[in-house]
Amino acid sequence: MSFIAELSQRMPQRVHAPGSPEYEAGAAVFGATGTPDAVVRPASAAEVAEAVRAAVDAGVPIAVRSGGHGSEPATAGLVIDLGELNGVELAGTDGLVHVGAGAKWGDVAAALAPHGLGITSGDTLDVGVGGLALGGGIGWLARTHGLTVDILREVELVTASGDVLTVNAESHPELFWALRGGGGNFGVATRFTFQAAPVDGLVGGHLRWEASDAPAVLRAWRDVLRVAPDELNGTLLVMPPLAPEMPAGPQLAVALRGSEADLRALLEPMTSLDSLVEESLGPVQYVDLLEAAPPGKPPFLFVGGNGFAPDLSDAALEAFARAVDREIPTMVLIRALGGAFSRVAPDATAIAQRDGQALVAINGILPPDASAEQVAAARVPVDEAMTFTTGKYANFTPEFGDESIGDIYPPATLERLRAVKREVDPGDAFRASHHIAP
Ligand SMILES: Cc1cc2nc3c(=O)[nH]c(=O)nc-3n(C[C@H](O)[C@H](O)[C@H](O)COP(=O)(O)OP(=O)(O)OC[C@H]3O[C@@H](n4cnc5c(N)ncnc54)[C@H](O)[C@@H]3O)c2cc1C
Structure with a gap:
């Protein structure tokens, strides 16, 4: 009897074959669908243990799925869907x-x-x-x-x-x-x-500036972060011109646990820039800060990288700004770190880059059929900008393999x-x- 037939006998309500809705859901990952031999949807840790023991005994590959947003589709074996x-x-x-x-x-x-x-x-x-x-x-x-x-x-x-x-x-x-x-x-x-x-008492919102002022906005965001209390969080995204409904230029999503007056005072170096074109700040709920994922992977080839920036120096910010100011549309994302993130010892967890003041992600956006020359050209500003960062954040690194592992974890880790x-x-x-x- 095949492994799947045997497991289906042992866990009849839990094992799902191709064609069933449970199989389709368990085989799907963000932007792709796999072809595992079966999907098991256990309802307890004991059932997970039973499925793991059976798969290990039979030498069947296991793929574990929680939300499906961080894996390659499974092409064979058993998906354990924890839904x-x-x-x-x-x-x-x-x-x-x-x-x-x-x-x-x-x-x-x-x-x-x-x-x-x-x-x-x-x-x-x-x-x-x-x-x-x-x-x-x-x-x-x-x-x-x-x-x-x-x-x-x-x-x-x-x-x-x-x-x-x-x-x-x-x-x-x-x-x-x-x-x-x-x-x-x-x-x-x-x-x-x-x-x-x-997380009560949050104020926050969005701001946007003219695209031409990206270097000044980057510097102002850095200056804000250098003096801000831990209660200020946010992400600065610099968008290239892509589509009319997606405005190009720097945009900040920000939140503070505190008063609106305090938030406005902290953001003054950014709001006083003449290039500010949109500002909406006010009370927010934490749950409303979270956004829906796009329905699937956007139809582009992303050529990029990410890394922890220990120092948002002028030279680093200039390199980030240069990456955007190119013929190849490139976006730059600067997620504020420092604060409590940086007070954890580098060896306390497997995330060692605790001196990071920001996580920086830079992506050149190319058509899916881009030539090798286009890819190489898109890499140049990304690689230059990444010299101002160390390590990589696993969850933002879609390249899975030995080389990435060496970038993500320092040798001792x-x-x-x-x-x-x-x-x-x-x-x-x-x-x-x-x-x-x-
Ligand atoms: C649209 C989008 C937005 C994102 N936003 C953020 C963000 O704001 N912050 C951030 O830090 N990351 C973010 N990420 C990255 C995200 O953290 C990773 O992709 C993460 O792996 C997704 O978890 P998942 O459970 O949805 O994925 P899955 O594909 O289910 O899991 C990914 C991998 O993790 C392992 N795994 C999952 N669950 C388990 C488990 N229970 N036990 C053992 N192993 C397990 C498996 O190896 C699996 O292959 C985002 C990703 C996307 C696509």
């Missing part, structure tokens, strides 16, 4: 929240909103808890509370041997360290416990991750998007 494990449960009055790995960050924000609480995570409603939380988590509260991994307190983890572990700093210190940034290489995370924090991998998954059952081999 049923999507509960969000406040555990008492101290802000600890249990979250199922298959929940979406939008669901988490909506469930915590009535309590005035939020979890530092991403900025997109549909992104899954599992992939983002295991890879780091940079979003709206990064300067105030750090990364998602920084407020992670415990993980329920199904290992390759089918054990269900409760992993925290006391029970399994090295494994807990690895789960905070090392991705899905160590097992299936079925439930996370996070420390939520108050990577060696430590491999040591944990050898301990908990020596047979390499879990080949995460960013795969760390034992």
